[in-house]
Amino acid sequence: MTARQIMTADEIRRALVRISHELVEKHGGTADLALVGIQRRGVPLADRIAAAIAANEDVSVPVGALDITFYRDDLSLVAHQPIVKGTDLPFDLNGLTVVIVDDVLYTGRTIRAAMDALMDFGRPRAISLAVLIDRGHRELPIRADHVGKNVPTSDEEVIRVHLLEVDGDDQVEIDRLGAGVATS
Amino acid sequence: MNPGPAAALDAPEDADPTEGGSATRVDQGDRGWPHRHLLDVAGLDGHDLDLVMRTADEMRRILARPIPKVPALRGLSVTILFYEASTRTRVSFEVAAKNLSADVVNIAAASSSVAKGESLIDTVRTVEALGADVLVIRHGRSGAPDLAARVFGGHVINAGDGWHAHPTQALLDLYTLRDHLPGGDLRGRKVVIVGDVLHSRVARSNIWSLTTAGADVWLCGPATLLRGFESLAAALPAERSLTVTTSIDAALAAADAVMALRLQQERMSGGLLPSLREYAAGYQLNAARMAGAAPEAIVLHPGPMNEGIEIAPDLAAGGRSVITEQVTNGVAVRMAVLYLLARGRDLEAGDG
Numbered sequence: 042m043t044a045r046q047i048m049t050a051d052e053i054r055r056a057l058v059r060i061s062h063e064l065v066e067k068h069g070g071t072a073d074l075a076l077v078g079i080q081r082r083g084v085p086l087a088d089r090i091a092a093a094i095a096a097n098e099d100v101s102v103p104v105g106a107l108d109i110t111f112y113r114d115d116l117s118l119v120a121h122q123p124i125v126k127g128t129d130l131p132f133d134l135n136g137l138t139v140v141i142v143d144d145v146l147y148t149g150r151t152i153r154a155a156m157d158a159l160m161d162f163g164r165p166r167a168i169s170l171a172v173l174i175d176r177g178h179r180e181l182p183i184r185a186d187h188v189g190k191n192v193p194t195s196d197e198e199v200i201r202v203h204l205l206e207v208d209g210d211d212q213v214e215i216d217r218l219g220a221g222v223a224t225s
Numbered sequence: 226m227n228p229g230p231a232a233a234l235d236a237p238e239d240a241d242p243t244e245g246g247s248a249t250r251v252d253q254g255d256r257g258w259p260h261r262h263l264l265d266v267a268g269l270d271g272h273d274l275d276l277v278m279r280t281a282d283e284m285r286r287i288l289a290r291p292i293p294k295v296p297a298l299r300g301l302s303v304t305i306l307f308y309e310a311s312t313r314t315r316v317s318f319e320v321a322a323k324n325l326s327a328d329v330v331n332i333a334a335a336s337s338s339v340a341k342g343e344s345l346i347d348t349v350r351t352v353e354a355l356g357a358d359v360l361v362i363r364h365g366r367s368g369a370p371d372l373a374a375r376v377f378g379g380h381v382i383n384a385g386d387g388w389h390a391h392p393t394q395a396l397l398d399l400y401t402l403r404d405h406l407p408g409g410d411l412r413g414r415k416v417v418i419v420g421d422v423l424h425s426r427v428a429r430s431n432i433w434s435l436t437t438a439g440a441d442v443w444l445c446g447p448a449t450l451l452r453g454f455e456s457l458a459a460a461l462p463a464e465r466s467l468t469v470t471t472s473i474d475a476a477l478a479a480a481d482a483v484m485a486l487r488l489q490q491e492r493m494s495g496g497l498l499p500s501l502r503e504y505a506a507g508y509q510l511n512a513a514r515m516a517g518a519a520p521e522a523i524v525l526h527p528g529p530m531n532e533g534i535e536i537a538p539d540l541a542a543g544g545r546s547v548i549t550e551q552v553t554n555g556v557a558v559r560m561a562v563l564y565l566l567a568r569g570r571d572l573e574a575g576d577g
Contacts, residue, residue: 108283110297111287111295111296111297111325111564112295112296112297124257124276125279125280125283127282127283127286128283128286157296158295161290161292161294161295162290
């Protein structure tokens with residue numbers, strides 16, 4: 042096993058709390074603010090950031106889930122079936138500042154697809170981006186507004202984000218591509 | 226999803242534990258779509274049916290949007306080749322493909338080179354040479370889509386062939402039933418198919434999908450229109466529950482759902498019925514007969530209807546009827562099928 046831990050559960054928690062403060066500070070409050078997590082690990086991250094905002098500010102900001110499967114431009118590169126996880130945006134996003142939340146920012150193609158998907162639901166006043174890990178290697182002119190941790194990587198490495206809600210534990214690992222995932 | 230060729234993907238896909246190999250597999254049901262073509266429902270297992278249903282749920286959410294269109298199949302060419310008359314199935318496929326941003330070509334055989342004597346195989350090769358990725362085919366002869374699948378390099382969807390199969394109709398019927406039954410669970414539910422079972426590809430496909438979903442399936446009609454189905458019922462394994470009866474009252478007793486089949490007058494040359502009137506007197510679905518069914522029982526019909534023959538007009542338009550929903554669900558289910566086939570696996574992978 043070549044995997045190396047780069048974030049512990051506590052570090053993830055602190056990063057999300059910091060992001061929650063940054064979000065509110067940058068936005069100048071919580072009015073007309075909404076969080077949208079990208080399926081799947083962006084969804085619990087958005088929930089946690091919303092919970093942190095609720096704890097700090099005593100307001101609950103609306104949280105949605107976005108499935109970008111139908112908007113991807115790289116489906117032909119995916120060997121396995123992209124399973125649809127579901128989109129749930131229980132609010133009207135016209136006029137809102139929508140913060141897209143995802144676990145890892147890499148090529149930027151997921152975020153491009155997420156912005157296309159959001160636009161089909163309405164016209165947000167602004168869209169910003171919060172990610173737990175920024176690993177570089179952008180292929181599109183996209184950048185994150187809030188980053189939990191910047192991790193310089195090579196293309197031969199993978200970042201594995203584990204979240205309690207999805208994986209049963211909280212941590213982030215870096216590994217060599219192909220290692221540890223026997224079936225790939 | 227798969228770290229191998231996925232260098233262009235964002236890392237969450239790299240880290241997805243659902244594709245096996247990782248100790249933290251969570252969604253046990255997340256298996257992909259293993260089929261290259263959709264020629265029949267007999268080859269679909271419970272997982273496949275669930276995947277179509279779940280994907281159709283998402284498609285129905287797209288249909289509920291102000292602009293019901295996503296770019297999922299952009300750049301993909303879908304050719305719809307119909308050798309038989311149809312409105313709803315053809316339009317349903319066309320709308321489904323367009324909602325997914327595919328390019329759609331419609332060929333009605335009557336006005337194509339088929340009228341000049343071109344063979345099915347030549348037509349399919351021509352369609353492929355013109356760039357079709359998906360071929361949706363309806364044909365009067367059973368097995369024509371299988372033949373097309375043997376020469377076509379892309380994906381073939383059977384939109385109805387002879388008496389054999391009409392898989393997307395069976396899938397949309399299953400979807401509609403799940404929508405109306407508590408918990409979406411068909412296990413042990415009595416689903417009755419009444420009418421011209423003999424000539425019905427809809428019935429033949431529904432038998433497979435409904436028994437796979439665990440329903441207690443009953444076939445009912447005059448003996449001449451049930452020929453051969455008793456031996457099928459006897460030959461099925463015990464976990465597939467199929468009952469064949471000529472008694473409409475026995476069939477409808479405590480039924481949870483009743484599907485009326487169209488009396489296929491164009492296939493009715495063999496003297497199988499004394500008259501349409503006699504059929505209607507004995508087997509027409511009407512409010513009086515439905516009194517024996519469960520109070521919340523629903524009525525389905527694959528269309529087009531002969532109102533006053535296999536179904537009474539007031540029942541078709543009444544509160545039990547889900548016939549209009551079937552049409553709407555048909556678009557969602559066909560979007561799901563197109564998406565799963567075209568994006569579910571590599572065209573190159575090929576499983577014949």
